[in-house]
Structure formats: C-alpha cells, structure tokens
Amino acid sequence: MTDRKSQGEGSGDVVAFLGPETSYTHQATLKAFPDHPLTPLPTISSVFEAIQSGTAARGVVPLENSTNGSVVTTLDLLADVKGKLQDIEICGEAFVKVEHALLGRWKGEQRGVKRGEEGSVKGEEAAPSADLSHIQTLYSHPQAWTQCTLFLDSLSSSLPHPIIKNDVSSTSYAAQLVAQDTTGTSAAVSSQMAAEKYGLDVLSSGIQDRQDNFTRFLILRNKKGGALEKNNCATALNASASTSATQAPRPKEHETSNTTIGKKSHKALLSLSPPATTSVNPSPSHLSKAPSLSPVLPLLASQNGKYGTEISNIQTRPAGTKPWDYVFLVELEVQSLTEANISEEGPKYLVEEGVVKGLEKNWEGAIRVLGVWRDGWRERE
Numbered sequence: 312m313t314d315r316k317s318q319g320e321g322s323g324d325v326v327a328f329l330g331p332e333t334s335y336t337h338q339a340t341l342k343a344f345p346d347h348p349l350t351p352l353p354t355i356s357s358v359f360e361a362i363q364s365g366t367a368a369r370g371v372v373p374l375e376n377s378t379n380g381s382v383v384t385t386l387d388l389l390a391d392v393k394g395k396l397q398d399i400e401i402c403g404e405a406f407v408k409v410e411h412a413l414l415g416r417w418k419g420e421q422r423g424v425k426r427g428e429e430g431s432v433k434g435e436e437a438a439p440s441a442d443l444s445h446i447q448t449l450y451s452h453p454q455a456w457t458q459c460t461l462f463l464d465s466l467s468s469s470l471p472h473p474i475i476k477n478d479v480s481s482t483s484y485a486a487q488l489v490a491q492d493t494t495g496t497s498a499a500v501s502s503q504m505a506a507e508k509y510g511l512d513v514l515s516s517g518i519q520d521r522q523d524n525f526t527r528f529l530i531l532r533n534k535k536g537g538a539l540e541k542n543n544c545a546t547a548l549n550a551s552a553s554t555s556a557t558q559a560p561r562p563k564e565h566e567t568s569n570t571t572i573g574k575k576s577h578k579a580l581l582s583l584s585p586p587a588t589t590s591v592n593p594s595p596s597h598l599s600k601a602p603s604l605s606p607v608l609p610l611l612a613s614q615n616g617k618y619g620t621e622i623s624n625i626q627t628r629p630a631g632t633k634p635w636d637y638v639f640l641v642e643l644e645v646q647s648l649t650e651a652n653i654s655e656e657g658p659k660y661l662v663e664e665g666v667v668k669g670l671e672k673n674w675e676g677a678i679r680v681l682g683v684w685r686d687g688w689r690e691r692e
C-alpha cells in the first residue's frame with residue numbers, strides 16, 4: 312500500500328474503514344476502492360461518525376457473515392435509535408471470502424502444516440497439526456470466534472491448560488497485539504495478510520469451519536454530501552477511479568433510461584420504528600400494545616408494483632425507548648430499478664409511492680430509507 316492510500320490526502324475522497332490495516336474490512340475496502348486514499352479507524356462507530364461529520368467521503372463496515380450472521384454493532388448504528396446518524400446512507404456493498412489463520416510465534420524450530428495439504432488434518436477434523444502447547448491467550452474480533460468453532464474446540468481440548476479468549480475490535484488489531492507480545496504465548500485469529508504485515512508466523516491456516524465463508528460489507532456515504540458525495544457510489548468517487556467492487560459494467564446507451572439491468576439486481580434497506588398499536592393483537596396481554604409490522608409488510612413485498620420488491624431479510628434491534636419496543640431493519644430486493652433511477656427515484660418510490668401512501672397517518676416518519684444500491688454478490692471474486 313502506498314503512503315497516499317494509507318494516510319489520505321484531505322477528506323475529499325478519503326474512504327474510512329474498520330482498521331487497522333489488513334482487517335477483513337480493509338480487504339473489502341481495497342476491492343471496492345483500489346485507487347483512493349484510505350483511513351483506518353479503530354471502531355465501526357467511528358466509521359459511521361466520520362461519514363456523518365463529513366470527515367470521510369465513504370465508509371466501509373461489516374454487516375453480516377454467511378456462517379454466523381449479523382454484526383449487531385453495525386445494525387444498531389443503522390437503527391440509529393439516538394438519532395445522531397441521520398445523514399448516513401448505504402450506497403453499495405462488497406463481499407470478501409474470509410479465510411482465518413491462527414497467527415503467533417512458533418515454539419522452537421517447528422513449522423506449521425497447512426490444513427488441506429499433504430500430512431495435514433483434513434475435512435471436518437480440525438485438530439491443530441503443530442505443537443501449540445505454548446499458546447495461552449487468544450485475541451480476535453468476536454465475529455471470528457464462531458466462524459472457527461471446530462478448530463478452537465479441538466485446540467482447547469488438546470492443551471493441558473485453559474485458554475483465555477480476548478475480544479478485540481478487529482482481527483488485525485488482534486494480530487498487532489500478538490506481534491507486540493514478547494512472551495510468544497499469545498495468538499490471534501486473523502488473516503494471512505495480517506501475518507505478512509505484522510511479521511507473525513502462520514501456526515495454522517484455513518481454520519474456519521466452512522470453506523464458503525463470506526462477509527458482506529456496506530459502503531456508506533453522507534446523503535447531504537458535497538459534489539463528490541452526490542456521485543453514485545456505484546460509479547465510484549470520482550472520474551479517476553476506474554473500477555470498484557460495487558461497480559458493474561456501465562449500462563449500454565439503450566439501457567440507461569427505462570430498461571432493467573437484471574432481475575433482483577438492486578437492494579434496499581429500510582428502518583421501521585412502528586407506532587404502538589392497541590387493537591392488532593389483543594392477547595397475550597403484554598403484546599397487546601406491541602408495535603406491529605403487519606400493515607407495512609404487504610406493501611413492501613409488492614411483487615406487482617411499479618418496481619417489484621421482495622423482502623429478503625428482517626432484523627430486529629431494541630428501540631432503546633422501553634422494553635420490547637423494536638426497530639426493524641427490512642432489506643428488500645428491488646427487481647426493476649435502472650441505473651438512471653437507482654439513487655433518486657428508488658428511495659422516493661419506496662417511501663412515497665410504495666409504502667407511506669398506503670399507511671395510516673401514525674406511520675408517518677416511522678420509516679427511513681437507509682439506501683438503495685446495486686447487488687454486489689456477482690462481483691465478489
């Protein structure tokens with residue numbers, strides 16, 4: 312990485328990400344923004360804050376992993392129950408195949424064996440193949456532990472002493488901490504890229520439970536941003552940026568106005584804070600005043616509507632008002648948006664035409680469109 316990329320030049324086209332360098336979020340950011348100055352930040356919330364305050368033009372944060380699900384910190388920041396991140400908008404996504412490794416220092420002269428290679432443990436048998444008896448402490452991001460349960464369980468049972476697991480803010484920070492440990496008794500669940508950056512030994516590689524282990528990352532921007540900000544995320548930050556992981560081939564001339572690029576090629580995320588109801592569900596009693604999603608779901612799943620939407624995911628987070636009040640994050644697949652109308656017309660339709668118009672008055676203001684963006688799965692490799 313060049314100095315320009317790692318340090319950034321002003322904030323005009325800086326992309327902030329959950330760091331330090333070599334985190335999986337950094338790897339997603341490099342795929343999406345190969346030609347931009349990048350700024351590592353210590354937490355997911357600091358990336359949101361940099362977008363809200365305008366100190367970065369784009370931000371990249373993890374959203375969910377295919378093996379162990381949602382990154383709740385990101386969901387809570389998207390739900391924004393304190394109302395401090397009102398200008399955040401999702402404008403793209405990127406996927407990274409996540410292959411974890413155990414990084415540390417070798418005991419004596421031994422060298423590790425890669426799982427899946429000759430002489431190594433194969434398939435579901437996840438026992439560490441080298442002597443790891445000196446390892447006493449592990450560091451990683453909490454999301455990584457449950458992607459590596461088979462390996463970690465067999466590591467624990469192969470050691471005569473208990474192993475202490477410490478949660479830290481990212482897998483790359485875990486590698487940094489292990490690199491600073493002069494005793495050599497700690498190890499990090501992190502990446503090959505981190506091993507190279509921080510000069511650590513790869514004690515075991517490919518330690519995730521599933522080979523098809525992917526994390527989805529969101530690209531954020533400020534919807535009130537300046538000229539650069541108003542560019543569609545999918546067409547990169549400025550004209551000099553040639554490619555992006557979220558950038559599919561530009562539509563041909565005849566496709567730009569009314570025709571679609573492909574079925575289900577766009578996604579949208581809405582946050583819904585339903586008003587309390589008194590009549591929908593009279594029992595059990597503690598639910599009788601619970602907010603209900605029922606009125607809005609049929610409107611969101613309007614296959615036959617102008618654009619055609621389908622609900623693909625619903626996440627629920629505490630609303631922070633009183634017990635059992637929730638914010639719902641509803642993700643849609645949007646079938647018929649074009650490149651021309653994705654950022655302007657898409658959100659407008661979803662709120663004004665598709666949803667809010669069909670709802671009663673007390674739902675007004677309860678729905679926020681967090682973004683409409685191009686499906687990034689096709690560009691994952």
Ligand SMILES: O=C(O)C(=O)C[C@]1(C(=O)O)C=C[C@@H](O)C=C1
Pocket residue numbers: 329333334335336337373374375376382409452454455480481482483526
């Ligand atoms: O710790 C990192 O390296 C991250 O980028 C965060 C994160 C996550 O929060 O999901 C990203 C990918 C992996 O799933 C594990 C951790």
